[in-house]
Amino acid sequence: MTDHHHEHHHQHSAAGADDSAWAELLDLDAEVLHTYLSDVTSQLAQLTRDDPPGRILDLGSGTGTGTLALLQRFEDAEAIAVDRSPDLLERLRGKARAHGVADRVRTVQADLDDTWPDFGPVDLVWASASVHHLADPDRGLREIFERLRPGGLLAVIEMAGFPRFLPDDIGRGRPGLEARCHAVQAQEHAERMPELGSDWGPRLSRAGFGIVTERPFAIDLRPPLPEPTGRYARAFLRRRRPPHHQPPHPRLARAHPPRPPHAAGRPRSGGGDRPAAPRRGCGRPGPGSTPGR
Template sequence: MTHGHPHSPGHHAHHPDHAADPGGQAEILDLDAEVLAEHTASITAWLPVEASPREIVDLGCGTGAGTFALLARFPEAHVTAVDSSAEHLQRLREKAGADGVEGRVRTVRADLDAADWPDLGTPGLIWASASMHHMAEPDRTLRQVHDVLAPDGLFAVVELAGFPRFLPPDAPEERPGLEERCHTATDHLHAEHVPHRGADWGPMLTAAGFTVEGARTVEVDIEGARTEAIPRYALGTLQRIRGAAAESLSPEDLAALDQLLDTDGPRSILRRTDLSVRTERKVWAARRGA
């Protein structure tokens, strides 16, 4: 239920990849969490909390990128992590055990598009990263969040601006601009199937009874040399882009993309030294009235 992906990666209500490839999706979410960890921490630090929340809900938690960032930011808090994927929740529990924080995490498997939600307590903070745009009826979901939050509680909506970019504009050499053409193809698909991706959540939050206390755009531009996870992150993301864009690409573009995705080939994206991660994350912090 995560991250947006296809993206927006990321942690997700109805991820189209869940049923087809839950293991591969979980790996992408883990890479997403690793590569964007500093940016996630900066977002949790920015949140305009009036007092450190003791109970937090992570809606569409995926494999736990937000959950663990929130546990680190609020060391006295407990987090209820909610997702529709049993495998993602199992992976989250394993990580919590390895980190020694299993006593601070509760996992709940639930479909957030359902009319009736399970008991999530009365949290002082609800976090939804790359999950809200997957909702079939986001207006209803926002009202449900409003009703669950404690009086004066804070709701944080974090959204990624689609798939990240990784290649320089003039790459690959034989098909410059390939990545941008892939994004154009997936944008058309998402406009049809995921119409709320890229939405301005401010007016919708206000309509649901929240007061928007802050909004910001976080620019992401990470050099590939920063971490060895970036080539694998690029590979996994482009594999998902191929699944969405293949029918719209020219034979020449598809052949060039397949060369990038051939992990044993000389043109594999894993062999490139010119990668970076470029995208934006948008954040809204909204308060429920007393």
């Protein structure tokens, strides 16, 4: 973590009709991985135990998974949730009402690749899988630094890879189908989102932050699984497919038959690579640095 330093949301946005499918995936993600989220916010509470945050900024808030978790953890705080998608923000407001915290949440629709709104000084910035989506992440980190009060905390969370759901050998074709699909997608993402997988420590330091802590979280679900796990796997894998109007990637066009129905939505266990691990970093402004407004 970094003290006044500092994981995706991306600016959570998928345009138009795709917002509905994206929102479903974000909500399922929250249901399936809630234990991990609780661990992260618990560590934030430890880091801020002497000075709990009063104003929290969630960048790329999506449907509010991080926003609501932070408000639950910090019961006296208010949150500003920022996303470029009005539909996702509307869904967030509905969830805030359902949780009885609507009066503690303000939503802001903004494209952070354009102009950053004046949020006023904040105590904690939460950037979960969002920084790598910015066109200029270094500029984004500088903007965050300017908005954090002295001594404030930035929490950056980034995934080290895509989730894996299938066993290494699904019983049809050559083993390792999902690993090969991930390799192709990693190559495509490297071209479209070159900041994915970046080493954020040096970039945080250049923006003025001092790293407080950095910690990997390995998420490896084992039976009994949360009820929505199958729906989460299917929703995620659907998003990995190319649109109907696009031909399959040439390296996948030779591929194997579809996985059998019994394998759908089953988390990978045994064999293959380790599950993807999100990495979280937090930081504060470095020594001698003063965020200015």
